[in-house]
Amino acid sequence: MLTIRLEYGDSVPLEAGAIRPDMFLDKTLADLQKIPIWRGNSTIPLGEIARVFGDPSTGRVILEGDWSRVRRLGEGMTSGFLRVRGPAGLHSGARMKGGMLQIDGEAGDWAGAEMTGGVLIIQGNAGNCLGGRYIGSRAGMRGGTILVGKNAGNEVGALMRRGVISVLGKGGDHAGAGMIAGTIAFCGGCGIRPGAGMRRGSILTGRRPDSLLPTFSKEIPTQPGWIFLFANHLRGLGQDNSGWQLLSKGGNHPKSKWLKSSGDLLGLGKGEILWPEV
């Protein structure tokens, strides 16, 4: 296991897209000290801002210290395990393709943006545009799984094409905006106007959204057996989804009852927003 302990007190943010376990496998500690980290309009070697020790060949990397002002951690990683013991900055795990990125604290905006595979676990709160898309892109998240232990900001899963986002707490406004497919779940409910412009996909919320767009259909009762499969998938990844069982009559029980609204009827109209019947 490799440990990188950040010793950086400056207020200028860093961009550390080079910190990803799959790129460390064949490198020595001396090589890692020289990895360029962007600071403003120039780079500095990693060794100048962090202590690096351990074995890089294991594919397991632990980041210690305050990484909240360091952007793009694990960006594009394809394999291995990267754990941030504390908060992480913007764009963490963006465009991930595989492996696992675990953030013990909070994550900044755009975490997991446009990721195509792997697992991103955020123990604390997640910022805006979680699993979202960058300006100009035709799709956001295209695969993989994002698990959030607390709350998430606005525009979770915007233009999401495939994959799973599960938030144990609350989600912000405009969740799943323009969603193409995939599954987003908010155990604690979400903000206003979820699913605006969604074509397909599913948004699960712990309670009826405060403001459901008028372009969504009248709610109908349903017993979605697939939610049990969904909950099992999350449990297999280690997420405590007992919160679902507290919802409604059994939550994720195969016979649990939910209400469903379909939309967005301004678009394809094959998306769905579901919440437990109480």
Next chain:
Amino acid sequence: MKLNGIEVEDTFAEAFAMRATRLIITASRPVLVDAAVSAMTGYGTSVIGCDAEASRESTLDQSSTPDGRPGASILLFSFDKKSLEKAAINRVGQTVLTCATTACFNGLNASDNAQIRVGGNLRYFGDGHQISKKFGEKRFWRIPVMDGEFICEDHFGMVSGVAGGNLILVGGDPDMVLDAALSAASAAASVENLILPFPGGVVRSGSRVGSTYQKLRASTNSSWCPTLSNLPGTAMKPGENCVYELVMDGLSRGPVEEGMRRALHTASHFPLTRITAGNYGGKLGAHHIHLKTLLDIA
């Protein structure tokens, strides 16, 4: 050779390599699981005349099914990948999809190139209203039906199985031979990864390759028919009036051997005149399971 005083002929069962898959069928009530399994495995005894050989492997409680409901696992065997896929699609589409509250899941892990696509083909029944859900590496299809949604996994794993393991039980009293056959079938059925595709696990119409009628691929095994035992070519000995065969299909050779072993030892406690096995001279099947290797208790 003797086992518990019963003669066991020094011969072998000739079994064949076939493609196999496992399906997990669930429903809201056990009675519906049974109904779906019964329909799904019907007309699935021998690939001589059916599209696949199929039978219930085991009954599953709700803690061991993917969707937390009562269920059962089914093994399905056919000649090759293409025919197995076609049989699975047709059978699931006609017998599971149509049964109230059911769902159908893959029960085998296999590499990408050893998979058949079932849900991915049945989804078109949804007429555009079907919904895909991909959790991890598994994709499920939700097809709207009149009681909600039929959930079916996209791909099912496929392995190279072994089909046609067999035992032939011969005796004087037909009731006793039947008792022996049913008990032996029950013992074999307790082996995991194994099915006995014939009704009750017992075959009364053992067949041979070819026929005097050109259009038939197989015909009755006349040498084992007691009503023809007075004719030349009979395999029956004096005092032998009834023959039953057990046929077993397994996901690999091991379960077939174990099923045959259990069946052999169970049958040997009945006053049969002899126990033997069927083969084609060793020229057709890749797997030769010799009875002498099954005499010891594993």
